[in-house]
Amino acid sequence: MSEMWINMGPQHPMTHGLWNLRVRIEGELILDVDPEVGYLHRGIEKISEDRHYNEVITLMDRCCYVAGLAWEHLYILSAEQALHIAPPERAEYLRTMCDEFQRIASHQMWYAAFVQDIGLMSPFLYAMRDRDLVLDLLQDYTGARMTYEYMRVGGVRNDLPPGFTDRARKVLDWLTDRFREYDQLCLGSAIFHKRCDGLGILKANDAVAHGVTGPMLRSAGLKRDLRKDRPYSAYDRLEFDVALADGADVTARYLVRMEEMRQSVRILRQVLDWLDRHPGPAIAERLPRWLGAPYAPIGDEGYLLKRSFPKGVGLSSVEEPHGEAQAYVVNEGGEHPYRVKFRSPVFANVSAARQYLVGYHVADIPPIMGSVDVCVGEVDR
Amino acid sequence: MQPEDLSRLLAPKLGDRLRGVEPFVGTAGRVLFDRAGALDLFRAVHDELGFTHLSMVGGIDWVDHREVFYVVWSDAARQYAILSTDVPADDPRVESASPVWPSANWHERETWEMVDVTFDHHPDIRHLLMPDGYTFHPLLRSFKLHEPEELEVKTRHV
Numbered sequence: 001m002s003e004m005w006i007n008m009g010p011q012h013p014m015t016h017g018l019w020n021l022r023v024r025i026e027g028e029l030i031l032d033v034d035p036e037v038g039y040l041h042r043g044i045e046k047i048s049e050d051r052h053y054n055e056v057i058t059l060m061d062r063c064c065y066v067a068g069l070a071w072e073h074l075y076i077l078s079a080e081q082a083l084h085i086a087p088p089e090r091a092e093y094l095r096t097m098c099d100e101f102q103r104i105a106s107h108q109m110w111y112a113a114f115v116q117d118i119g120l121m122s123p124f125l126y127a128m129r130d131r132d133l134v135l136d137l138l139q140d141y142t143g144a145r146m147t148y149e150y151m152r153v154g155g156v157r158n159d160l161p162p163g164f165t166d167r168a169r170k171v172l173d174w175l176t177d178r179f180r181e182y183d184q185l186c187l188g189s190a191i192f193h194k195r196c197d198g199l200g201i202l203k204a205n206d207a208v209a210h211g212v213t214g215p216m217l218r219s220a221g222l223k224r225d226l227r228k229d230r231p232y233s234a235y236d237r238l239e240f241d242v243a244l245a246d247g248a249d250v251t252a253r254y255l256v257r258m259e260e261m262r263q264s265v266r267i268l269r270q271v272l273d274w275l276d277r278h279p280g281p282a283i284a285e286r287l288p289r290w291l292g293a294p295y296a297p298i299g300d301e302g303y304l305l306k307r308s309f310p311k312g313v314g315l316s317s318v319e320e321p322h323g324e325a326q327a328y329v330v331n332e333g334g335e336h337p338y339r340v341k342f343r344s345p346v347f348a349n350v351s352a353a354r355q356y357l358v359g360y361h362v363a364d365i366p367p368i369m370g371s372v373d374v375c376v377g378e379v380d381r
Numbered sequence: 382m383q384p385e386d387l388s389r390l391l392a393p394k395l396g397d398r399l400r401g402v403e404p405f406v407g408t409a410g411r412v413l414f415d416r417a418g419a420l421d422l423f424r425a426v427h428d429e430l431g432f433t434h435l436s437m438v439g440g441i442d443w444v445d446h447r448e449v450f451y452v453v454w455s456d457a458a459r460q461y462a463i464l465s466t467d468v469p470a471d472d473p474r475v476e477s478a479s480p481v482w483p484s485a486n487w488h489e490r491e492t493w494e495m496v497d498v499t500f501d502h503h504p505d506i507r508h509l510l511m512p513d514g515y516t517f518h519p520l521l522r523s524f525k526l527h528e529p530e531e532l533e534v535k536t537r538h539v
Contacts, residue, residue, distance in 0.1 A: 038510035045495075046519050050526050081406060208433050208456075211484025222456070229459045230407075315407060315452065315463065317436070326436050326452060339520075343437035343452070351487040380510055 017376030061147035078327035081314030091155035106321035114370035155283025200368035210352035214323020219252035384410030438488035440496030
């Protein structure tokens with residue numbers, strides 16, 4: 001049979017977003033793949049150069065539409081380093097809480113989409129139902145369900161509403177029981193195992209060489225988690241384990257993500273306890289006024305002060321739900337960042353597609369790409 | 382690992398192509414190198430210092446010259462290091478890191494189309510985020526956001 005290239009995308013149920021997977025096949029066998037991205041490119045790095053530091057936060061929510069808070073956190077850490085500003089401790093815990101709620105919501109979104117790809121409909125509904133509870137909590141203190149704009153250079157926008165921690169604990173209790181159900185629905189299903197076991201194998205050596213990070217890397221047995229290796233915010237004061245598996249296949253990635261959700265619950269319980277016991281300011285005092293009100297006339301303080309502000313460069317990395325995200329912010333003394341560069345974990349994970357797709361069959365592509373957890377917003381930025 | 386360690390380990394390999402190692406908060410250091418020693422540096426950093434993971438490659442347009450930086454990670458030291466080189470604006474080219482870190486492939490494609498830095502011996506250089514045939518380099522300072530760019534839009538009538 002002759003070879004041919006087929007396009008899976010830009011509109012294809014497998015893609016979960018706007019991108020195109022070009023596949024060279026012979027019969028059902030995959031000979032080569034070539035991911036095509038850029039359909040969602042908005043030039044976030046360029047637009048950032050034209051905005052004040054706190055205005056970039058709006059763009060960060062649009063970077064990844066399932067993990068907006070994690071991207072805000074990433075940018076804020078880098079901007080604070082570049083601007084020589086430190087947040088209060090309570091803000092660090094609040095940010096950690098945001099990250100972990102976001103991780104659960106993102107993984108539930110992944111779970112819903114992934115199991116639907118392999119033909120199981122009810123887990124999709126279960127996960128979406130429970131994800132709404134997490135989004136309700138986020139809405140409770142950020143006011144939004146998807147584009148939060150919650151973090152600020154120097155802290156977070158507002159503290160928690162009254163009674164929040166108790167409501168959050170109830171949701172965590174509910175979720176703990178539901179995770180057991182998720183596992184029964186998937187691991188107890190023969191269809192799941194037939195479609196996932198032994199597929200999309202990516203060994204640790206190849207994963208490292210091709211820049212793959214996050215759950216995909218940990219499913220190959222390599223223990224790298226920036227929350228442990230290079231702790232930021234409050235992670236060095238919290239107890240949790242790094243989720244690991246050794247199968248390096250689709251099932252292993254499933255196991256890692258499920259375990260990560262359980263660990264997130266464990267982290268969140270500690271964070272909520274800490275927040276109950278330690279009231280305090282959620283944003284640093286005496287921040288430069290040009291951060292908060294960039295367009296307002298600031299009198300003799302204003303932009304002149306900014307020009308005399310020290311220059312700096314910030315590099316930050318966070319363990320985003322998809323893997324290692326990184327930001328590099330250059331502060332050259334102007335009102336805007338001089339250059340902002342982001343590293344998206346999914347960008348690298350998708351670029352390695354040849355490593356985990358070639359040699360399998362066309363029908364294996366949906367489960368394999370589903371296990372990669374593609375978020376096109378952050379690939380294209 | 383400290384900047385002094387990087388300097389001590391890399392100096393014999395690179396000689397005067399190593400311009401210096403400066404401290405950088407939260408990393409092992411920022412290695413400044415001459416682009417003539419790019420591939421030697423990459424190999425030394427990857428094979429001997431154990432920085433096996435390339436996080437990102439990026440470019441900065443400083444108007445009179447351009448900077449290309451690489452962020453690498455070592456699983457053994459649990460640390461980042463930054464490698465940085467300056468290339469002249471009229472001849473912006475540097476050796477590709479793809480032979481050493483295959484993950485550099487897409488990062489360099491992006492850096493080329495955004496900041497107009499050519500990566501010699503890159504295995505597959507073509508547009509990544511921008512459409513084929515796009516002639517601008519949006520992350521150059523000369524690319525202004527407020528002036529509409531003149532693009533010839535060809536409409537295909539069926």
